[in-house]
Amino acid sequence: MDSVPKVPIDKWVEGFVAFLGEYRGELFDPIDSVISGMLTFFSTVLTGVPFFIIILLFGALTWVFGKRNTMITTVIGLSLIYNLGYWENTMETLGLVIVSALVSIVVGIPAGILCARHDAFRNLMTPVLDLMQTMPAFVYLIPAIFFFGLGEVPGVIASVIFAMPPIVRLTNLGIRQVPQELAEAADAFGSTGWQKLWKVQLPLAKTTILAGINQCIMLALSMVVIAAMIGAKGLGADVYRAISQVDIGRGFEAGLSIVIIAIVLDRITQHAGQKERETI
Amino acid sequence: MYRSIFYGEINGQLIHMQSNGCRWIRGSGSRHKPSNVDEKQWILNRKTEYRESTMWDARYYVGLRISISNHALVCCGISQFFVLRKNVKRGKRMPKIQVRQLSKVFGRQPQLALKLLAEGWTKEQIFRQTGLSVGVNQVSFDVEEGEIFVIMGLSGSGKSTLVRLCNRLIEPTSGTIFIDGEEIIGMNATQLREVRRKKLGMVFQNFALFPQRTVRENVEFGLEIQHVPVDARQEKAREAIALVGLEEWENAYPVQLSGGMRQRVGLARALANNPDVLLMDEAFSALDPLIRKDMQDELLELQMTMKKTILFITHDLHEALRLGDRIALMRDGQLIQVGRPEEIMTDPADEFVKKFVEDADLSRVLVAKNVMKRAEAITPDKGARVALQLMMDNGVSSLYIVDKKRSLLGLVSAYDVSLAISTGETLSTIMKTDIPTVSPDTLLHDLIPMMADVHVPIAVVGEQQRLLGVLVKGAVLGGLVGKVNISDERIERLRVEVKSDGLRA
Numbered sequence: 001m002d003s004v005p006k007v008p009i010d011k012w013v014e015g016f017v018a019f020l021g022e023y024r025g026e027l028f029d030p031i032d033s034v035i036s037g038m039l040t041f042f043s044t045v046l047t048g049v050p051f052f053i054i055i056l057l058f059g060a061l062t063w064v065f066g067k068r069n070t071m072i073t074t075v076i077g078l079s080l081i082y083n084l085g086y087w088e089n090t091m092e093t094l095g096l097v098i099v100s101a102l103v104s105i106v107v108g109i110p111a112g113i114l115c116a117r118h119d120a121f122r123n124l125m126t127p128v129l130d131l132m133q134t135m136p137a138f139v140y141l142i143p144a145i146f147f148f149g150l151g152e153v154p155g156v157i158a159s160v161i162f163a164m165p166p167i168v169r170l171t172n173l174g175i176r177q178v179p180q181e182l183a184e185a186a187d188a189f190g191s192t193g194w195q196k197l198w199k200v201q202l203p204l205a206k207t208t209i210l211a212g213i214n215q216c217i218m219l220a221l222s223m224v225v226i227a228a229m230i231g232a233k234g235l236g237a238d239v240y241r242a243i244s245q246v247d248i249g250r251g252f253e254a255g256l257s258i259v260i261i262a263i264v265l266d267r268i269t270q271h272a273g274q275k276e277r278e279t280i
Numbered sequence: 281m282y283r284s285i286f287y288g289e290i291n292g293q294l295i296h297m298q299s300n301g302c303r304w305i306r307g308s309g310s311r312h313k314p315s316n317v318d319e320k321q322w323i324l325n326r327k328t329e330y331r332e333s334t335m336w337d338a339r340y341y342v343g344l345r346i347s348i349s350n351h352a353l354v355c356c357g358i359s360q361f362f363v364l365r366k367n368v369k370r371g372k373r374m375p376k377i378q379v380r381q382l383s384k385v386f387g388r389q390p391q392l393a394l395k396l397l398a399e400g401w402t403k404e405q406i407f408r409q410t411g412l413s414v415g416v417n418q419v420s421f422d423v424e425e426g427e428i429f430v431i432m433g434l435s436g437s438g439k440s441t442l443v444r445l446c447n448r449l450i451e452p453t454s455g456t457i458f459i460d461g462e463e464i465i466g467m468n469a470t471q472l473r474e475v476r477r478k479k480l481g482m483v484f485q486n487f488a489l490f491p492q493r494t495v496r497e498n499v500e501f502g503l504e505i506q507h508v509p510v511d512a513r514q515e516k517a518r519e520a521i522a523l524v525g526l527e528e529w530e531n532a533y534p535v536q537l538s539g540g541m542r543q544r545v546g547l548a549r550a551l552a553n554n555p556d557v558l559l560m561d562e563a564f565s566a567l568d569p570l571i572r573k574d575m576q577d578e579l580l581e582l583q584m585t586m587k588k589t590i591l592f593i594t595h596d597l598h599e600a601l602r603l604g605d606r607i608a609l610m611r612d613g614q615l616i617q618v619g620r621p622e623e624i625m626t627d628p629a630d631e632f633v634k635k636f637v638e639d640a641d642l643s644r645v646l647v648a649k650n651v652m653k654r655a656e657a658i659t660p661d662k663g664a665r666v667a668l669q670l671m672m673d674n675g676v677s678s679l680y681i682v683d684k685k686r687s688l689l690g691l692v693s694a695y696d697v698s699l700a701i702s703t704g705e706t707l708s709t710i711m712k713t714d715i716p717t718v719s720p721d722t723l724l725h726d727l728i729p730m731m732a733d734v735h736v737p738i739a740v741v742g743e744q745q746r747l748l749g750v751l752v753k754g755a756v757l758g759g760l761v762g763k764v765n766i767s768d769e770r771i772e773r774l775r776v777e778v779k780s781d782g783l784r785a
């Protein structure tokens with residue numbers, strides 16, 4: 001066995017990270033400032049606005065996008081969070097999730113469109129997406145901390161890496177599922193590539209893409225505890241503290257708050273897609 | 281830009297005549313001369329044929345390293361030159377669509393399949409050996425302006441591929457297509473898009489309506505992508521919707537419509553751009569028989585006023601016969617026969633076509649003029665005696681009375697004429713005027729019940745009651761069992777006969 005040398009993957013990765021490290025300033029500072037800017041914005045807004053307004057806002061959102069009766073669940077659930085005293089941290093978490101989801105959407109949808117248009121790009125992306133979804137989060141948290149330092153930003157990066165794949169996959173799927181004849185019709189009438197995308201493919205893939213966004217939000221939410229371990233604020237931090245202090249009661253309360261937020265976000269985004277389908 | 285005005289065909293190759301330029305077409309591909317190259321040099325280098333023509337002066341060159349002087353004609357070109365000039369003088373119209381040597385092979389090495397095809401392999405052999413699938417194989421045909429050209433064939437014969445090649449939804453492996461003399465193959469993306477927007481409309485088998493758009497928004501689509509202002513495009517969309525009779529449904533979504541209505545929307549969408557050419561791929565195949573017949577009628581009715589050039593794909597013989605001005609039969613990617621419906625029916629090119637048309641109902645293809653006989657007629661100023669003599673000479677028992685222009689006035693029977701001879705009455709007083717007549721385009725199918733009802737021969741009359749011929753039972757029945765041999769010459773001859781007849785009478 002000794003005659004066969006080990007494939008030095010560890011060295012390669014270390015070398016690559018070290019290489020990136022040299023250009024840390026140029027590469028990562030812009031990302032860092034954009035993400036932390038977004039985080040500050042959302043947490044300021046969400047914690048700054050009085051809680052009842054936020055609750056009413058979410059109630060309205062579920063009313064518009066979701067099913068009517070889930071609005072009551074939303075209002076009661078969010079009021080419970082306030083009552084338990086987790087409001088501030090919930091809003092921090094919400095900000096984190098929103099930023100992660102936004103970044104995932106902004107990167108993931110174009111990537112998905114590229115996948116749908118170019119088989120080669122899809123073939124390249126598929127293993128990358130597999131890697132992103134299955135590689136344990138801690139593995140890429142280490143370099144993320146190395147590049148961004150402790151705090152919220154690596155938390156967002158980790159959430160994005162974990163939560164973006166479904167958007168890419170489902171955008172790709174949604175566009176590829178548009179019946180061949182419809183794409184042909186768009187071409188036959190003389191659409192440009194963009195017109196075909198905007199007027200035919202994306203509208204028809206909308207439901208599928210929304211399902212991807214829904215999944216993305218859920219996955220981002222599931223990362224908040226891990227993000228808390230590297231210094232992100234929010235409900236994750238509560239859970240993490242409860243774990244280290246073996247505080248079953250507070251742990252459960254914080255966990256319950258996460259569940260409520262998850263349900264609210266799920267209902268809003270899930271039914272947005274379904275409603276669309278009914279009118280078609 | 282080149283603008284072809286007339287065309288001529290030389291040795292099976294096409295030559296275009298343009299008012300302001302020339303174009304080279306050779307074999308299956310055509311090339312434009314690069315602008316930076318000297319023309320003569322280019323021809324000589326390519327060892328190719330060069331033909332140039334203008335509207336009134338057609339010149340024809342063959343550039344096989346033979347020196348070309350400006351107005352000289354090269355040896356073998358001379359005879360063709362005259363053919364060409366004849367066509368120019370006659371003002372022969374250029375076909376709307378010209379398809380030349382078009383082939384499409386699906387798979388990784390299409391050229392290999394072309395080679396094998398040239399060596400005589402069949403489509404099936406090629407597929408088994410190489411996995412390449414031959415969609416269309418060396419197809420050439422012309423579609424005239426205003427014509428409904430039907431392409432018919434069994435499933436997998438390459439019909440859809442062929443029609444999609446016409447607007448380049450599929451890129452051909454070899455060969456070329458001209459629409460209005462402009463070569464579609466070889467256009468860049470922008471030019472192609474322009475042609476698709478302005479000239480080509482397409483109707484799909486499964487409608488291909490955009491489900492997220494209302495009927496009107498669907499119909500607007502073609503205009504929308506051309507950035508036509510909202511008001512103008514809504515106006516045009518409404519007109520198109522009105523054409524197909526769906527005014528009430530403007531704001532409905534496709535799911536709310538029945539199949540027939542959906543295809544009307546599909547048709548309206550294709551018409552909204554006002555294209556010259558409609559490509560219809562099995563447009564009515566997904567509809568049930570009754571609705572399908574309605575749609576066919578509607579298409580024919582619209583066609584009367586619109587005069588589009590329509591390439592219609594179907595695998596249904598009856599549909600082809602009903603709609604087609606001409607029909608092309610496809611098998612394994614090749615065209616087997618192209619002809620008018622009655623030609624296909626009565627003169628099938630081979631066993632395949634024969635089998636294909638076997639179960640067709642001739643009575644729905646043949647029309648009165650295909651089976652009519654010469655009508656004996658006389659002008660009313662002649663006497664009864666002359667009439668009787670004419671009847672006896674021709675062995676008929678009744679005679680039509682026509683005026684000098686051969687417009688039908690009435691009918692006299694031998695019995696009445698013989699009475700008139702004794703009483704001295706004139707032909708115009710004894711003739712019957714309420715006699716059955718039909719137009720020359722009446723289908724046999726509609727004639728048969730009429731023939732059963734009446735006991736006198738039925739007159740076939742054209743415009744202004746001009747007598748063209750007469751229908752007798754024997755000939756009509758003969759037609760039903762395929763005993764007609766219709767060709768252009770025959771019909772032409774009939775017309776001539778009718779004319780000279782008129783003079784004689």
Ligand SMILES: Nc1ncnc2c1ncn2[C@@H]1O[C@H](COP(=O)(O)OP(=O)(O)OP(=O)(O)O)[C@@H](O)[C@H]1O
Pocket residue numbers: 386387413414415416433434435436437438439440441442595
């Ligand atoms: N995208 C493709 N890839 C490979 N082969 C194809 C493709 N499209 C068509 N073919 C092949 O080309 C041939 C002609 O197909 P086409 O769809 O033109 O037939 P068709 O006459 O329209 O049949 P149908 O009546 O069933 O619509 C078939 O043998 C088919 O297998």
Ligand SMILES: [Mg+2]
Pocket residue numbers: 439440441562
């Ligand atoms: Mg087809």
